[in-house]
Amino acid sequence: DAGVTQSPTHLIKTRGQHVTLRCSPISGHKSVSWYQQVLGQGPQFIFQYYEKEERGRGNFPDRFSARQFPNYSSELNVNALLLGDSALYLCASSGGTGDTEAFFGQGTRLTVV
Amino acid sequence: QKEVEQNSGPLSVPEGAIASLNCTYSDRGSQSFFWYRQYSGKSPELIMFIYSNGDKEDGRFTAQLNKASQYVSLLIRDSQPSDSATYLCAVTNQAGTALIFGKGTTLSVSS
Numbered sequence: 287d288a289g290v291t292q293s294p295t296h297l298i299k300t301r302g303q304h305v306t307l308r309c310s311p312i313s314g315h316k317s318v319s320w321y322q323q324v325l326g327q328g329p330q331f332i333f334q335y336y337e338k339e340e341r342g343r344g345n346f347p348d349r350f351s352a353r354q355f356p357n358y359s360s361e362l363n364v365n366a367l368l369l370g371d372s373a374l375y376l377c378a379s380s381g382g383t384g385d386t387e388a389f390f391g392q393g394t395r396l397t398v399v
Numbered sequence: 400q401k402e403v404e405q406n407s408g409p410l411s412v413p414e415g416a417i418a419s420l421n422c423t424y425s426d427r428g429s430q431s432f433f434w435y436r437q438y439s440g441k442s443p444e445l446i447m448f449i450y451s452n453g454d455k456e457d458g459r460f461t462a463q464l465n466k467a468s469q470y471v472s473l474l475i476r477d478s479q480p481s482d483s484a485t486y487l488c489a490v491t492n493q494a495g496t497a498l499i500f501g502k503g504t505t506l507s508v509s510s
């Protein structure tokens with residue numbers, strides 16, 4: 287079975303640009319969450335979506351937005367990129383919105399120059 | 400601000416020894432607890448989860464949970480060099496909509 291897939295794996299953008307990251311969850315999973323991980327830190331929660339509805343939002347500016355599609359895949363959008371947005375962006379897939387196990391994709395390494 | 404605290408390490412153990420990793424959390428509403436392993440440059444991999452007080456064993460790994468003390472631990476028996484990685488402790492928020500991670504403990508197993 288395919289795990290969580292994310293694209294692209296690496297990305298270099300210039301300050302002020304916009305970026306879209308994509309995620310496909312494990313087949314049968316209806317929940318997708320997004321996390322940002324900077325070097326030396328644990329992942330920080332950005333969004334959770336379940337059945338196309340936003341169920342949770344972390345402490346990130348409005349430049350960050352996301353959505354979930356009918357096939358449960360998801361996009362994370364970041365506008366007006368800052369140097370500080372450089373990080374590993376992780377997508378996690380889980381079966382439900384409650385306290386269930388979450389499985390991560392390989393991540394997208396975003397570098398803002 | 401709900402927090403998860405871990406010693407950053409590095410924790411160094413010889414091959415074959417028991418590695419003990421600890422984690423404390425501040426949100427008494429947390430219901431689920433997870434340990435992830437993360438190799439350098441890779442994404443986190445789920446290795447253990449525990450929902451009830453007590454011990455849970457899976458192969459060489461044992462997770463321990465004490466909700467009264469707000470404490471979670473991971474024991475790795477017969478440590479192998481391939482266990483060398485950063486171990487992330489994660490707990491769910493009260494709503495169950497997010498994982499709150501610690502900064503991770505770096506484990507180094509020497510052969």
